[in-house]
Amino acid sequence: MNIEAKNLSKIYGDGENRVVALDHANLEIVSSDFISIMGPSGSGKSTLLHLLSGLDKPSSGSLTYDGKDIYSYSDKELSAFRRKRIGFIFQQFNLLPVLTAKENIIMPLLLDKQKPDEAYLKQLTELLGIQGRLEHLPHELSGGQQQRVAIARALIAKPDVIFADEPTGNLDSKSGGEVMELLQNVWKKMGKALVVITHDSRIARMADRQFQIVDGVLTEVTAK
Numbered sequence: 001m002n003i004e005a006k007n008l009s010k011i012y013g014d015g016e017n018r019v020v021a022l023d024h025a026n027l028e029i030v031s032s033d034f035i036s037i038m039g040p041s042g043s044g045k046s047t048l049l050h051l052l053s054g055l056d057k058p059s060s061g062s063l064t065y066d067g068k069d070i071y072s073y074s075d076k077e078l079s080a081f082r083r084k085r086i087g088f089i090f091q092q093f094n095l096l097p098v099l100t101a102k103e104n105i106i107m108p109l110l111l112d113k114q115k116p117d118e119a120y121l122k123q124l125t126e127l128l129g130i131q132g133r134l135e136h137l138p139h140e141l142s143g144g145q146q147q148r149v150a151i152a153r154a155l156i157a158k159p160d161v162i163f164a165d166e167p168t169g170n171l172d173s174k175s176g177g178e179v180m181e182l183l184q185n186v187w188k189k190m191g192k193a194l195v196v197i198t199h200d201s202r203i204a205r206m207a208d209r210q211f212q213i214v215d216g217v218l219t220e221v222t223a224k
Helices: 045-052 075-085 101-111 118-127 143-155 173-190
Strands: 002-012 019-030 034-039 058-064 086-090 161-163 193-198 208-214 217-221
Touching: 002 217, 019 045, 019 193, 034 101, 045 161, 045 193, 075 086, 086 143, 101 118, 118 143, 118 173, 118 193, 143 173, 161 173, 173 193
Parallel strands: 019 217, 034 193, 034 208, 086 161, 161 193
Antiparallel strands: 002 019, 002 058, 208 217
């Protein structure tokens, strides 16, 4: 899997109201990458993630997955592509309150009319330490457990890349640290590319490749 962004820009408004949210960003992501993108609020990091994952379209520039321009897809094709190839983890857990943990995890498969791979589901939930919580509703889980369920949901369709937008933002420091260690473990054991958007330098330093974004300008900083 190879993702290549070339000169991605996103501009809102015009004239005096013109805002450059992202300014000619270049980034290549391969299967083995663990990348952090750090920046303050309003720096353009969430805009970049939305463009890299096909949730939004750029004002200019290109984005290819294995040489294919995903912006050339129809909305329906792009939605199907995201469900199969991309996993999302957000600050808000976005779990459906009336569904059990297991039902929330397998929801992406049901949308594609697929049956879950029970052996893979077992491996995933054991890796994340939630195998004993699968029949619980979200309100019966701690914040850290809810985020683990959200991570399992992001991984259930066996995506090529996981995009995590401030994945510890709603957690206390202990739970947040545990979730980041789990994500790092998932990256190592399952061979998924992981891209984490954060404003926390401690989280950013966990990545093998570290980027900063300031005023829409993306730069790679010295890797650890």
